Amino acid sequence: GSLAKFGMGMLHGDSNTRQCMASAVTAYEQAFGFDAPPYCYDDLEQSDVLFLIGSNLSIAHPILWSRIRKSRQLRRLVVVDPRRTETAMAADEHVALVPKSDLELFYGIARVLLERDWIDRAFIDAHTRDFDAFARHVRAFSLERVAARTGISPARIERLAEWIHAGERVSFWWTMGVNQSHQGVRTAQAIINVALMTGNIGRPGTGPNSITGQCNAMGSRLFSNTTSLLGGHKFTDYQHREKVARHLEIPLESIPTQPSWPYHRILEGIVRGEIKALWIVGTNPAHSWIHQVFFHDVVDRLEFLVVQDMYSTTETARLAHLFLPAAGWGEKEGTVINSERRVGRVRRVRKPPGEALADITIFQRIAEAWGCGRLFRYWRSPDAVFRLLASLTKGRPCDLTGITSYDQLGTAGGIQWPFPANATVQNRPPTTGRRLFEDGQFYHADGRARFVFDAPREPLEIRTERFPYRLLTGRGSAAQWHTQTRTAKSSVLRQMAPTAVYVEMHPEDAYREGLQPGQTVIVESARGRLRARLAVTPTVPRGSLFIPMHYSETNRLTHAAFDPVSHQPSYKDCAVRLRPLEPWDGM
Incomplete structure (x- = not known):
């Protein structure tokens, strides 16, 4: 995010936070x-x-x-x-x-x-x-x-x-x-x-x-420099921009004065012809993005798609004009911040295979080639980057300035923020949990929490006579993870979960539809269809179906509805119908 916005002049970029948190x-x-x-x-x-x-x-x-x-x-x-x-x-x-x-x-x-x-x-x-x-x-x-x-x-x-x-x-x-x-x-x-x-x-x-599912949940939220400025600062706040520019020794004018569009509006910008190129790093939206048919149509309009990932075999990587092979966990150094706000150290245990490089190395080489390498002259190693960004958090709720060395993270088993450089926190051992709001003081200017509320909203897509079922999606098995970029490559894990798409349905609904367990069925929404094997189970409520999110076909069905405040996709509620497989369905 820093290279893209400070060095390359990009305005719009979003992170996986949009889909998850x-x-x-x-x-x-x-x-x-x-x-x-x-x-x-x-x-x-x-x-x-x-x-x-x-x-x-x-x-x-x-x-x-x-x-x-x-x-x-x-x-x-x-x-x-x-x-x-x-x-x-x-x-x-x-x-x-x-x-x-x-x-x-x-x-x-x-x-x-x-x-x-x-x-x-x-x-x-x-x-x-x-x-x-x-x-x-x-x-x-x-x-x-x-x-x-x-x-x-x-x-x-x-x-x-x-x-x-x-x-x-x-x-x-x-x-x-x-x-x-x-x-x-x-x-x-x-x-x-x-x-x-x-x-x-x-x-x-x-x-x-x-609770978030990814090991760097808080890291991306605070330091991806996409929708918020580094260290929990705001692009729209002049004092925040001035502080970051002074601290990083970069021109103030290189920092955008407005936040990025969210994920779905970036895609809409591609449709309008306002965005011509897309750089996707370490995520697989061709599988995971809501209303998959629309996403594929949008990507086809790009003049240039760059994908940076561990694997060239993901659904998104296969669409790329340029693929940048990146190192994976255990092949690079760095830090992560998990959902309890604990900063942990990641150590390299082996060299990346083939032409793969650590992400920081890829970014450094692109910065030099782009002509903005001088802006990142202090970003020479993961240790240097951590110390630079940690010092930027001084005075913020996520203050990390009490972490005196990169090695301290490893010996302490990770350290939760806030961990400022003052006696109150330093007198407690780093391994002690840092529960927030013990003193009843919150981060608004008056120190008080807010009761925030609004009237409930109806879902944007309701069930109809034509599409009478509600589709729920989610984790299907502990052996499957997100888009199965890695888990599908394990022969052990493949044996622990069905490899073919299945759909769960309540026994009373299956009886009414005249369907049998194990039967091949077609599940359709207004956007697309998929073929699945029917699993009849009382664990699904009547009138609903469940399909795991891990299958690449699942998001053919989902409806592109978003929370109006967070712009997060609503993956778990769309209208569908289910019917037996017919001879012409394979045509």
């Missing part, structure tokens, strides 16, 4: 004043009541799941998910709500907490703003209204509120089931609001906690 990022920024997941992984073992919302944690995050399973503190595990997933099967309570009704559910829970006076008034008054307006807002969400929308009985909604009230250390954890939604930001903020109004934040075993 953008809704949580925006929710945190608006509520807390900064993108700041407040938790430590230790909180998974210190909660006595734990909610998992839109998260099949046992499959998607098996190591974190193991920490929950070994907890001696946990009294109640609640899973909120339309499907009876592997995680839901292990829960004390599975809340199988109607897909995309979680916003109403948490507004309904908030109303019960308010009416029963099960709130932490002292915390609300001392550390938050806009609670009274939120309280007026949720009064419209009666038990009857919420039950009708969610399919969850009034008694069960009251019971959920009662468990939150009875818990001493209640935590709420969510993943893509919340983020990848047409109203993901407001849903995440509804969860945050329930945590704030009950004082479940800043203490061990508490918090509204977004």
